[in-house]
Amino acid sequence: xxxxxxxxxxxxxxxxxxxxxxxxxxxxxxxxxxxxxxxxxxxxxxxxxxxxxxxxxxxxxxxxxxxxxxxxxxxxxxxxxxxxxxxxxxxxxxxxxxxxxxxxxxxxxxxxxxxxxxxxxxxxxxxxxxxxxxxxxxxxxxxxxxxxxxxxxxxxxxxxxxxxxxxxxxxxxxxxxxxxxxxxxxxxxxxxxxxxxxxxxxxxxxxxxxxxxxxxxxxxxxxxxxxxxxxxxxxxxxxxxxxxxxxxxxxxxxxxxxxxxxxxxxxxxxxxxxxxxxxxxxxxxxxxxxxxxxxxxxxxxxxxxxxxxx
Numbered sequence: 001x002x003x004x005x006x007x008x009x010x011x012x013x014x015x016x017x018x019x020x021x022x023x024x025x026x027x028x029x030x031x032x033x034x035x036x037x038x039x040x041x042x043x044x045x046x047x048x049x050x051x052x053x054x055x056x057x058x059x060x061x062x063x064x065x066x067x068x069x070x071x072x073x074x075x076x077x078x079x080x081x082x083x084x085x086x087x088x089x090x091x092x093x094x095x096x097x098x099x100x101x102x103x104x105x106x107x108x109x110x111x112x113x114x115x116x117x118x119x120x121x122x123x124x125x126x127x128x129x130x131x132x133x134x135x136x137x138x139x140x141x142x143x144x145x146x147x148x149x150x151x152x153x154x155x156x157x158x159x160x161x162x163x164x165x166x167x168x169x170x171x172x173x174x175x176x177x178x179x180x181x182x183x184x185x186x187x188x189x190x191x192x193x194x195x196x197x198x199x200x201x202x203x204x205x206x207x208x209x210x211x212x213x214x215x216x217x218x219x220x221x222x223x224x225x226x227x228x229x230x231x232x233x234x235x236x237x238x239x240x241x242x243x244x245x246x247x248x249x250x251x252x253x254x255x256x257x258x259x260x261x262x263x264x265x266x267x268x269x270x271x272x273x274x275x276x277x278x279x280x281x282x283x284x285x286x287x288x289x290x291x292x293x294x295x296x297x298x299x300x301x302x303x304x305x306x307x308x309x310x
Contacts, residue, residue, distance in 0.1 A: 093122030190239035
């Protein structure tokens with residue numbers, strides 16, 4: 001493979017990942033006109049249109065998306081060969097771009113990232129916090145951390161565990177209002193709901209007993225669209241919330257919240273790592289993926305020392 005062809009492939013990958021000829025050209029220290037000319041020659045050589053240009057952005061065509069994946073594999077292989085010629089510690093260098101659910105990122109990943117960086121200063125982690133599905137090509141995502149099922153059959157899923165749902169309230173609230181004895185008792189309590197992206201929709205409250213799962217939609221005194229904000233309202237004594245165990249764990253350990261209705265606790269959908277099936281994963285990505293997996297499994301362990309209301 002010629003050097004100029006490799007340079008054109010790197011340019012094409014950068015254009016797809018930035019969505020702009022200008023930004024890609026600046027990143028590679030070339031003029032926009034030179035970048036445009038190189039891409040025209042590449043498309044002419046391949047005999048296919050790779051990019052669709054609009055007044056606002058540049059995006060890969062269907063053929064371009066396939067060629068992008070090929071380019072990524074080829075360029076990653078070259079990076080791996082170069083890295084193998086250096087010391088093994090120094091080989092773990094470069095950017096790793098990860099998309100993760102906001103609650104998982106805040107509660108599990110971010111608190112542990114400083115130690116990871118101290119151990120691997122050559123790895124630059126870009127953490128994109130979002131509860132939306134990831135477009136791995138458009139958003140240049142190496143792997144994603146998601147709560148829920150497989151988004152696409154072209155993705156590989158690494159399951160990590162199902163977090164426990166816990167129903168919690170502050171000690172002051174429970175002293176004032178009493179402790180619910182069963183899920184139906186929640187209808188006489190002050191509840192704080194979690195808003196979903198759909199207008200007016202709220203997350204249901206889930207419980208399980210004797211192998212039977214039930215969903216409740218009790219009225220709430222307030223609702224927010226952020227799990228951490230919802231938990232802060234509970235800590236302040238405003239009402240009862242249902243949360244994932246790893247989000248509530250610090251407040252439970254500090255005694256700011258107590259678990260109730262423990263006999264009816266159930267599990268949320270699986271937390272998994274996802275990545276494109278046909279994409280080669282360099283050592284830096286695999287190492288980061290393994291670290292994130294270990295952190296999440298640790299956070300989901302049932303060895304949670306938590307205050308439970310008697």
